Amino acid sequence: MANKLNNLEDLFKHELKDLYSAETQILDALPKMVEKASNPDLKKAFEHHLEETKNQKQRLEEVCKKLEMDPKGETCKAMQGIIKEAQDMLKEDADPEVMDAALIAEAQRVEHYEIAGYGTVCTFAERLGYTDIKNKLAETLDEEKNADQKLSTVSKNVNAKAEASH
Ligand code: ZN
Ligand code: FE
Ligand code: FE
Ligand code: FE
Numbered sequence: 001m002a003n004k005l006n007n008l009e010d011l012f013k014h015e016l017k018d019l020y021s022a023e024t025q026i027l028d029a030l031p032k033m034v035e036k037a038s039n040p041d042l043k044k045a046f047e048h049h050l051e052e053t054k055n056q057k058q059r060l061e062e063v064c065k066k067l068e069m070d071p072k073g074e075t076c077k078a079m080q081g082i083i084k085e086a087q088d089m090l091k092e093d094a095d096p097e098v099m100d101a102a103l104i105a106e107a108q109r110v111e112h113y114e115i116a117g118y119g120t121v122c123t124f125a126e127r128l129g130y131t132d133i134k135n136k137l138a139e140t141l142d143e144e145k146n147a148d149q150k151l152s153t154v155s156k157n158v159n160a161k162a163e164a165s166h
Helices: 008-036 040-066 077-090 096-127 131-164
Strands: none
Touching: 008 040, 008 077, 008 096, 040 096, 040 131, 077 096, 096 131
């Protein structure tokens, strides 16, 4: 909603605001995921990504400052939905080992949404000739991909334990 999208530049800015809203929501939600995780590797992965997420939000603020735009003003409804689903999962009566597997399932949905979003803004930034901005956004894209990979790695142990749970 809000302003008319006349060109790719307008759409680029709209997508940056959407990501800013997503990161802000994730920053609120991640501490609960850290708390709920039992597997120490999973806890560590969430804690690490929480720190990265703080940087990612700041990076978006820097990018928006360069573009002389306010990062606020959009609500990412997709992330609201994904986080709502994750919060519902946290309330399930699950064995700790099974909860860990569930937390990974929810967190990877978050990461994949972010990978899609940052992939788009990187492509737009490149097209629009914003080289420095593109590089900054690509740093975040790499972090999101690594976070997803890390969760896949941790899931091997976690899923095995969930399978063996009584
Ligand atoms: Zn929108
Ligand atoms: Fe992020
Ligand atoms: Fe969104
Ligand atoms: Fe992420």
